[in-house]
Amino acid sequence: MKKLSVLFAAVMMVVSVGMAKAQKIATLDVMAVLNAMPEKKKADADIKVFLDAKQAEIKKKADAGQAKLKQYSEEAPKKTAEENKARETELQKLQEEIAQMQEKAQKDLQGKQDIAFAPIEKKLNEAIEKVAKASGFEFVMDSNSSAFVYKGGADATAAVKKELGIQ
Numbered sequence: 001m002k003k004l005s006v007l008f009a010a011v012m013m014v015v016s017v018g019m020a021k022a023q024k025i026a027t028l029d030v031m032a033v034l035n036a037m038p039e040k041k042k043a044d045a046d047i048k049v050f051l052d053a054k055q056a057e058i059k060k061k062a063d064a065g066q067a068k069l070k071q072y073s074e075e076a077p078k079k080t081a082e083e084n085k086a087r088e089t090e091l092q093k094l095q096e097e098i099a100q101m102q103e104k105a106q107k108d109l110q111g112k113q114d115i116a117f118a119p120i121e122k123k124l125n126e127a128i129e130k131v132a133k134a135s136g137f138e139f140v141m142d143s144n145s146s147a148f149v150y151k152g153g154a155d156a157t158a159a160v161k162k163e164l165g166i167q
Contacts, residue, residue: 024136026156027143033124033157036166043116050112054105061101065094127163131156 034040072087079087132140140156161167 024154025139025141026132026135026137026154028128028140028155028160029144029157030124030142031144033160033164033166034120036161037120037124037164038166039120039123040117043120047109047113047116051105051109054108058098058101058105061094061098065091065098068094123164124160127160128156131159131163135159 069091072084072091076084076087128140131137135154135156137154137156143155143157
């Protein structure tokens with residue numbers, strides 16, 4: 001019985017040491033790699049242009065609404081109650097249109113981001129997988145993630161950047 005316990009303990013030590021050696025873990029600064037990718041820089045610039053255009057369109061409509069509000073407020077004492085009520089309804093519709101424009105712009109922006117970043121994400125994931133397999137990493141974790149408190153594995157950031165041909 002004693003021999004069996006010693007044998008079991010020895011087997012468990014060998015298995016646990018083997019498992020510890022088998023798991024190679026690396027960290028990767030995903031944001032550093034993404035921010036260095038020319039594709040992401042171009043996508044960010046394209047999205048900024050798109051967003052600026054949408055914001056200008058919304059601002060133009062809002063400014064027109066503000067001008068109408070000011071005009072209607074100044075003219076209100078000279079108008080009938082019916083006219084003022086109609087103007088109030090018109091301003092409410094204009095306010096609703098602006099809110100709809102903002103909502104649509106947000107949805108359009110999200111869709112544009114999804115389309116722009118999908119190939120970038122795919123390229124990054126393929127590079128990470130290739131580097132991980134070539135280096136024998138079983139796990140590559142984002143070094144900026146708060147999922148783990150301890151980060152002691154090798155850093156694959158430089159290797160992934162090299163694989164992507166970026167600095």
